[in-house]
Amino acid sequence: MxxxxxxxxxxxxxxxxxxxxxxxxxxxxxxxxxxxxxxxxxxxxxxxxxxxxxxxxxxxxxxxxxxxxxxxxxxxxxxxxxxxxxxxxxxxxxxxxxxxxxxxxxxxxxxxxxxxxxxxxxxxxxxxxxxxxxxxxxxxxxxxxxxxxxxxxxxxxxxxxxxxxxxxxxxxxxxxxxxxxxxxxxxxxxxxxxxxxxxxxxxxxxxxxxxxxxxxxxxxxxxxxxxxxxxxxxxxxxxxxxxxxxxxxxxxxxxxxxxxxxxxxxxxxxxxxxxxxxxxxxxxxxxxxxxxSFEELLDVGHAAVLLGAQRLPTTDAVTLVAASGGFGIMMADAMVQAGMTLPALGETTQALIREAVPAAGTNNPVDASAQMSARPDILLKMLTALQNDANGSTLVLLLALSLYNPRLRCVYLEALEKIRASHPHRLLVLISQGPPDAVAEIRALGIPVFPSIPAAATGLAGLVRLGQLTTLPTAAAYDGPRDAVDPAVFRNEFHAKKALAAAGISVPREEIVGSADDAVRSARATGYPVVLKIASEDIAHKTEIGGVALNLQDDAAVRDAFARLMDNARQHAPTARLDGVLVAPMVRGGVELIAGVSRDPVFGPVVMVGLGGIYAEVLKDVAVQVAPVSEDEALRMIRSLKMFALLDGARGQPKADVAAAARTVARLSEFACRHAADVAEIDMNPILVRPEGEGVLVLDALMVPTSRNPSAH
Amino acid sequence: MxxxxxxxxxxxxxxxxxxxxxxxxxxxxxxxxxxxxxxxxxxxxxxxxxxxxxxxxxxxxxxxxxxxxxxxxxxxxxxxxxxxxxxxxxxxxxxxxxxxxxxxxxxxxxxxxxxxxxxxxxxxxxxxxxxxxxxxxxxxxxxxxxxxxxxxxxxxxxxxxxxxxxxxxxxxxxxxxxxxxxxxxxxxxxxxxxxxxxxxxxxxxxxxxxxxxxxxxxxxxxxxxxxxxxxxxxxxxxxxxxxxxxxxxxxxxxxxxxxxxxxxxxxxxxxxxxxxxxxxxxxxxxxxxxxxSFEELLDVGHAAVLLGAQRLPTTDAVTLVAASGGFGIMMADAMVQAGMTLPALGETTQALIREAVPAAGTNNPVDASAQMSARPDILLKMLTALQNDANGSTLVLLLALSLYNPRLRCVYLEALEKIRASHPHRLLVLISQGPPDAVAEIRALGIPVFPSIPAAATGLAGLVRLGQLTTLPTAAAYDGPRDAVDPAVFRNEFHAKKALAAAGISVPREEIVGSADDAVRSARATGYPVVLKIASEDIAHKTEIGGVALNLQDDAAVRDAFARLMDNARQHAPTARLDGVLVAPMVRGGVELIAGVSRDPVFGPVVMVGLGGIYAEVLKDVAVQVAPVSEDEALRMIRSLKMFALLDGARGQPKADVAAAARTVARLSEFACRHAADVAEIDMNPILVRPEGEGVLVLDALMVPTSRNPSAH
Structure with a gap:
């Protein structure tokens, strides 16, 4: 209706x-x-x-x-x-x-x-x-x-x-x-x-x-x-x-x-x-x-309102200023841990700071000493030098308990009012406890005031994130065809990979054979060495029943292996329907990735990519996103992996072809959307990522139909 | 003087x-x-x-x-x-x-x-x-x-x-x-x-x-x-x-x-x-x-004072109670992320809670609904049921803004006073904003009040840590002999390992030979397959100059390798003093650890242990402690590694001999203390950890004398 x-x-x-x-x-x-x-x-x-x-x-x-x-x-x-x-x-x-x-x-x-x-x-x-x-x-x-x-x-x-x-x-x-x-x-x-x-x-x-x-x-x-x-x-x-x-x-x-x-x-x-x-x-x-947390919601929300969408920070650079070295160190720790950076100050800026505050340490964090609040003009001179610095950072000023002191409160308020007037577009943030009315006066100047160092660090990192809002590419919803998949894809890896290949994903040349003679013929056509694997929709874990033979070097080895695999299958999986034996080239070298699709009860098909083997298993080193993902998005997912260095030339290895890996993940995600009605889960494991320019190969793949997945919707 | x-x-x-x-x-x-x-x-x-x-x-x-x-x-x-x-x-x-x-x-x-x-x-x-x-x-x-x-x-x-x-x-x-x-x-x-x-x-x-x-x-x-x-x-x-x-x-x-x-x-x-x-x-x-942070220092410090050393929590179990499901979820998230656990409540407890508050959800977190604060006797009945529960957890009650409401403030204060009197030894903690005098009244009852959910989660985890203070074993300072080390240990891995072996650390049978004939004799005595490595104090990275030959199966291979290694050394490191070639068994299987000693400018010799290869390098997956460490302490260090699962039977592998690995780290740390005057750094990489009961083997080791390390003290 x-x-x-x-x-x-x-x-x-x-x-x-x-x-x-x-x-x-x-x-x-x-x-x-x-x-x-x-x-x-x-x-x-x-x-x-x-x-x-x-x-x-x-x-x-x-x-x-x-x-x-x-x-x-x-x-x-x-x-x-x-x-x-x-x-x-x-x-x-x-x-x-x-x-x-x-x-x-x-x-x-x-x-x-x-x-x-x-x-x-x-x-x-x-x-x-x-x-x-x-x-x-x-x-x-x-x-x-x-x-x-x-x-x-x-x-x-x-x-x-x-x-x-x-x-x-x-x-x-x-x-x-x-x-x-x-x-x-x-x-x-x-x-x-x-x-x-x-x-x-x-x-x-x-x-x-x-x-x-x-x-x-x-x-x-x-x-x-x-x-x-x-x-x-x-x-x-x-x-x-x-x-x-x-x-x-x-x-x-x-x-x-x-x-x-x-x-x-x-x-x-x-x-x-x-x-x-x-x-x-x-x-x-x-x-x-x-x-x-609530506190973060309120602090970041408040700061974002004060700054307005136009004044959100566009860089993670901060210049930190406190009246005490110890506070500067604490700020530096918290900011760096929240992902902010501490650029150096220009020579001129440093000289101007020392002119205003002779006792100041002018590295970032700036140790401005108690001198900075001696008079409003001293403070203003220092703040002006800092806000004029070319590093374009957000200035973070820590006041500790100063606002409770009536004299200091006046000094700060006067200088802050002037600096806001002279530098309306530069970012200035305070960390301060203080009487609520003093804090409110400062906020009324359009200056966010965070109650603590950790709140400021988390809050600034959040504001930077919001500042990037407008530059973020828009993700497109899937608008390609939606159709049925050949049910054979659920039968064995051969058909699964064939379907993925048709979707633009690289898989090795492979053939299913029914006799030792055909296996030898196929192996010769593929080129030695080859791999033989049992092909059956009823055998999910081929290795465990002795259904895989690796690195076969010649006809005799292929013949032996064919017989052995069929025997093992009959013996260990007597009721399994056998499609025959898969002949594939023995591929080595490169880094192993895994990628897959699962069905989220809220978001539907979700694509996952991670480093293969132990990394995904023990480290849970995977990235996820709702399908479809663009190649750019897939690349960001891969780059976000903790062990990305493995793909990026760690330990003197050649850089892996991450562009091809990203392409593979994007194609997989489109495949998942196209066949969302039929396909509940897809596992591509392993995906061999070869050196830059040499592409990837999906060595094994498994698909699960929606009917087997009761939580699908 | x-x-x-x-x-x-x-x-x-x-x-x-x-x-x-x-x-x-x-x-x-x-x-x-x-x-x-x-x-x-x-x-x-x-x-x-x-x-x-x-x-x-x-x-x-x-x-x-x-x-x-x-x-x-x-x-x-x-x-x-x-x-x-x-x-x-x-x-x-x-x-x-x-x-x-x-x-x-x-x-x-x-x-x-x-x-x-x-x-x-x-x-x-x-x-x-x-x-x-x-x-x-x-x-x-x-x-x-x-x-x-x-x-x-x-x-x-x-x-x-x-x-x-x-x-x-x-x-x-x-x-x-x-x-x-x-x-x-x-x-x-x-x-x-x-x-x-x-x-x-x-x-x-x-x-x-x-x-x-x-x-x-x-x-x-x-x-x-x-x-x-x-x-x-x-x-x-x-x-x-x-x-x-x-x-x-x-x-x-x-x-x-x-x-x-x-x-x-x-x-x-x-x-x-x-x-x-x-x-x-x-x-x-x-x-x-x-x-x-300051906030954590003040919150945990305050709570610890209110509880006193006798009442610090001895378990990480918490029971969470709020008047709203949403707050309960937030508390559960924060507590679990801080390492706390949420035990189930007993059947009787749940029935008693429902008796007091019919609308309550009695899982942990308890969704006590606004009913709980309808009357002091209702609240007291519920709190009594919770504090009588056998799970021995710390009870965490969230009040949100209730203390600002004069009626609710009276209800809470009355019930809290009674429950403290009836259950003086049970732990009860509040999360609440509120008028400072109301919060002070509650704290005066010996009830810690945290200002926010994250503060309570971090704070409780900290209190648990303090509660374990008295059960922690005391670490002994090094009181063994302190003497000079044979300067040969700095010359090559052979002598380094010999010294470590004398300190109770397992190394392979090894020999340095000066001729191809001796190499063959030694290889036969060791048993094939063997490894040959160039031995020189001037060549730190043997692999890079072609100074290592692995998996040699027979006399001819050993003879060839001997000549090749000597050639490579003369060609790529012409000024290096050569001690000869090391003959060692080719050992395989097991998991690779690394361990080492470095000199901290404050704490002196520090021992480090980590998973070998890529894990230590990319993940920085290492644990450190000031030397000496006991075997127990070394075991805790190894167990703290992110990738510990690799040693603990992940992916169907046999469990590795972590006890032997811990013993090795402890012996290394004693060696470092004994020879602290001479030895600035030690690297044992790799250490092969074999299946449980089969011990470990330090396959390579390197020592750096203090004189080469300007920051030593």
Whole structure:
């Protein structure tokens, strides 16, 4: 049924944020009740539209005229907030849909999260909503807030004391608690919030809708997203690309990074969580900064707002300044460990610093001594020299406890104000504890203030990542043909490799033979030495049953081997269907890679590449990305391997043909997309990567059909 | 000169903390001057002993009788604080020594940190002090403070507003700024400080003296140490063992972890910093917790004080509880990543939790829902069930912003007070932001409160480490013979291995021969196949000049190889002195390790072990420890390798004889100590580790004499 299709990300989301009238279904006079709070908050914070409390008793409610049904209101409400018990929700949704409501927020619980019965009702809610073109947020959610227009469709306790100041930060969260905590903390830092949306069960509106809605909201310049899972990979990618096209940084706190966290997430959301490594890869691809804690989310988010998208750092270079050598050392350690670099300062810069602060050590980190804060003009002179330096680095100034000292506070504030005025485009960041009002004054100058050295190091590395957002190439979705694969590919490596070869992947010349005579003929045509391997769809591990003979030098050896392999197969795998014996050239030299495709429950076909053998096994030295990947992307994956040096000429070996390896991975990923309906898994192991210019050869390959893979979708 | 020897760590340090009279040399009426501040602070905070301001002008000074010289005071001061210019300091120190002063604090700068002239004066200060048995703190330091007795021998700005409350935390820091920052932050948390000592240039008193003094101070129960370098490895080890014997946790913030940080540290302290990895190993060996930031130092330090040495966790098991599933997932991620484990809760526990909180998810992390804080008795019932669980884990309760809500604050406080009373020995930790007074109330119950999830995860892992302090075996210092090594060991691998064999290390049967005939005779005696290698002290890299022939199967091959090797050597290394050709068995199979000894500028002979070949080279997969190491310690080093699985039966290989490998490393480390005067470096590469019970064989070895190593000491 066409009308049941989920809308594209963001479509119709304005209903939740720009509605001119709101019905609260299940409204209550009791402001501690879920049905009482939205009415109270809409009034308290001054929502300018019409508020229609809906309650069967009618009368007045919190001083407003109440209506028995959403069908009775003077005008059709654009938005409805539903706070009735689960059992009454379906009828309320039907009424809303019939009345032409454009968006419904279902705050109530008792749906999919409560079991199969609730899930069935939830499905019906969605059917009704989609049939009528009404977007549905929730159920089991904390709703949506447009802070600018005081449209509060939520009962979040974070709104109890006050509405956050209106501002640029958009927040979308699956968990209402986590979203509320983020909103409250942002507000406590004096940072304005534009919109807040908590998606809960995501029956219709999901996190992708939230990101898309924030991407399109002119008031929002930065998007903070808290997520536990993703219910639709394609929609997430679309939404992230929307944000990127509008140059809005997206910072994601994605939880469930460990097996234990994922287990907890699965039981909490009732959804499969997908591989955390694949989430990482997707975020990287779409220019999203993933943070690991609230503190990082808040610190980086705050700094990004202060700098604005135009002033994000474009280099990882930092110049570090502290009044004490010890602090300089600590900063250097933390910054380098976070991936930042410490360029040297120019001779002129160093001379100018010494002119201002004779006792200063002028290496980077600069040991500026207590002299630097003796007078504002001294500090300004030093800062000017530093900001004029040609190395283009971000200047990081550590104040320790100085802001607690009233005299020093004045010195710093005066100098910082002047340096910001004289160098508005240069980057300056502070590390400081201090009285909140002093920190706020400095932030008001557009200078990010991090509370600690580790926070600054992690935060700056994150800002650099966000600064690279616009230069990142866009990943294309797969738009090639999608068709069936010859079922023979699942039978043995011969057919698997034949199919891969047809997809542009290099494999050795190979033949399946049924007799010793044919084996000898084939070996002569291939050229000695050769390899013989048993060919059977029922024997996955050929070596273990003696099904492989390597390095055969002549006809006699081939003849012997043929007989031995067939004997071994009959003896150790008596029920296996044998296709014969594979004859292939004996190939040596080069470095072994492995590559493969697996099916992620969230993201679908995922391609993997790693160093072969022990490296992949013990070191877990593999890179993953959602298919398809471009050759460039595949190259970045290969270069990201810990043991990449093995391919790059370590220990005097020739450099390996990584370009050909990348090409192979890209072709594999396209093959996986083309045949996603049939092929659940592909293993290419080993792939021999020969010296530069000599290409690669896939020596063995295995494919698993989707039918054998119960988790495929 | 015997009297010039530095005292054992801690000896005579009481002069700085328990002096009954103090002279301030260079005392001033101006309390903003370095010479004015100690007088002011001693008076302001109520030091009970005699204060003698010393100033050539005499008269009164800050209301006290001043004296022209320390020689004129009514009684001999036990402690002198010197705040005169560098040029006048030597005479002042002489006067102090003559007068029988037991400790002198030199606050002035202009000594070793200022250049060679200053260094010469500094050396003379030390000579005078040691000759008279007077301990000397500094120069260029922030001095010492006994908070309990208000004995302030410092001009730290951290003491400007107030003296920290007297308490249990001892602080020793090389950097005065870092130490002051730590003291101030501890005080701001309401934590009492016992003693503070900043060692500056460490001309006489060093960080080891500080640790030892705190270890012996009955008021101190925990030692926080900030260090950039170590000037005497043996003293540091002694001091750490003193603290350990007294069950006092030592937490070290050692800075200079990266090359950039170390470069900054070297230019800051004028001392070599030593390898950061070796510092790590030494801290591990002595049960010291190394932290990576101030925040970690303060959080873990605070928690350790609240728990006391008796209540430190002895297991890495945690049970996590939050009012929201999302927070539980975040906690699970952070805890697992920090190395903690999440045991399941017993059936009874889970049933009891559901009885108290029907909506709770009772897996670990426990999703306790907002119900848990509905009433104190509900919360108490749940906490009681959790603390009664047999899994013995640390209970971690996350409150997010709850303490800001007055009602919830009361609920939590009441329940927490009761659970502490009913379960005084069980571990309970909170994660919470909140009003400082609410957090302080909870901490007053002996419950550590961490400000964030990451801080709690890192902090708990640190507390577990401190909890293992007492079970750690003590490392013995080397007390075997120290003698000369046969200089032949530096000539070639044959003699190097012979010496190692004499030290109990297994090497193959080998012989050096001078003719092809002897080579054949030797090969027959060894048994075919054999290896031939050129033997020369001038050829370090034999393979590169064609000086190695492997896998020789018979007499003819040996004869050929002998001639070829000699030819190659004459051709490619015409000036090399040749000892002949080494004949050794061709040994195969097993896993290759490397091990070696190098000379750390701080810690002396350091032993290293790693997986051979590419692993050590690309992955830097090596473990280090200061020599000597016991077999147990060597085994732990080997087990700590990332690629240990290679030795432990990965990929169906037999387990390797790691016990024999550990024995080899231990013997190597003893050899290095015994011959430390002669041998600067040893490389054993490769070491063939054969299957369990079959031992190891050192196939090649190289030794470098100290004379070739300019950085040796």
């Amino acid at each position: 066409l009308t049941q299709v989920q809308a594209a990300p963001g479509v119709g989301m304005d209903a939740f944020f720009t509605a001119a009238s709101v019905a609260v279904v299940g409204a209550s006079d009791d402001i501690t009740k879920i049905g009482g709070r939205p009415v109270q908050l809409l009034r308290k914070y001054g929502y300018a539209g019409a508020i229609y409390p809906i309650n069967p008793k009618g009368g007045t409610l919190q001083g407003l005229q109440a209506y028995a049904s959403v069908l009775d209101t003077p005008t059709a409400p654009e938005l409805a907030i539903l706070a009735v018990p689960a059992a009454a929700t379906l009828q309320a949704v039907r009424d809303c849909a019939e009345r032409g409501v454009r968006g419904a927020i279902v705050l109530s619980t008792g749906f999919a999260e409560a079991g199969p019965e609730g899930a069935a009702v939830q499905a019906e809610l969605v059917r009704v909503a989609r049939t009528h073109g009404m977007r549905l947020l929730g159920p089991n959610c904390l709703g949506a807030v447009n802070v600018v227009d005081k449209l509060v469709g939520s009962f979040s306790v974070a709104l109890e004391q006050s509405l956050p100041p209106a501002g640029q930060v958009g927040i979308v969260s699956q968990s209402g608690n986590i979203g509320s905590f983020t909103m409250r903390n942002m507000a406590d830092r004096g940072l304005g919030v534009s919109r807040f949306i908590a998606t809960g069960n995501e029956a219709d509106v999901d996190v992708a809708d939230g990101i898309a809605a924030l991407a399109e909201d002119p008031a929002t310049t930065i998007i903070l997203c808290c997520m536990e899972t993703c219910r639709h990979a394609g929609r997430l990618a679309q939404a992230l690309d929307m944000a990127r096209r509008r140059h809005k940084p997206v910072i994601v706190l994605k939880i469930g990074a460990t097996a234990q966290g994922q287990a907890a997430a699965a039981s909490h959301t009732g959804a499969l969580t997908g591989s955390d490594a694949v989430f990482d890869a997707v975020f990287r691809r779409h220019g999203v900064l993933r943070v690991r | 015997l009297t010039q020897v530095q005292a054992a760590p801690g000896v005579g340090m009481d002069a700085f903390f328990t002096a009954a009279s103090v002279a301030v040399v260079g005392a001033s009426d101006d309390i903003t001057k370095i010479g004015g501040r100690p007088v002011q602070l001693l008076r302001k905070y109520g030091y009970a002993g005699a204060i003698y301001p010393i100033n050539p002008k005499g008269g009164t000074l800050q209301g006290l009788q001043a004296y022209a010289s320390v020689l004129d005071t009514p009684t001999a001061p036990e402690l002198a604080i010197l705040a005169v210019p560098a040029a006048a300091t030597l005479q002042a120190v002489r006067d102090c020594a003559e007068r029988g002063v037991r400790g002198a604090i030199v606050l002035s700068t202009g000594f070793a940190e200022a250049g060679p002239e200053g260094a010469a004066v500094q050396a003379e200060l030390v000579r005078v002090a040691r000759t008279h048995g007077m301990r000397l703190l500094g120069p260029n330091c922030l001095g010492a403070v006994n908070v309990v007795d208000k004995l302030v021998g410092s001009f730290s700005v951290a003491l400007e507003q107030s003296l920290p409350p007297a308490g249990q935390v001892g602080i020793v820091s090389q950097s005065g700024n870092i130490g002051s920052f730590t003291m101030r932050n501890m005080a701001d948390r309401g934590l009492g400080v016992s003693r503070f000592i900043a060692t500056g240039n460490e001309a006489d008193v060093d960080v080891a003296d500080g640790i030892a003094a705190l270890a012996e101070d009955p008021a101190t129960t925990i030692i926080l140490c900030c260090m950039e370098t170590c000037r005497h490895a043996g003293r540091l080890a002694q001091a750490l063992d003193m603290a350990r014997r007294r069950h006092k946790p030592v937490i070290v913030l050692k800075i200079g972890a990266t090359a950039q940080g170390q470069a900054a540290a070297a230019s800051h302290t004028g001392a070599l910093t030593g390898s950061d990895a070796v510092f790590d190993a030494v801290f591990r060996r002595h049960g010291v917790l190394r932290v990576r």
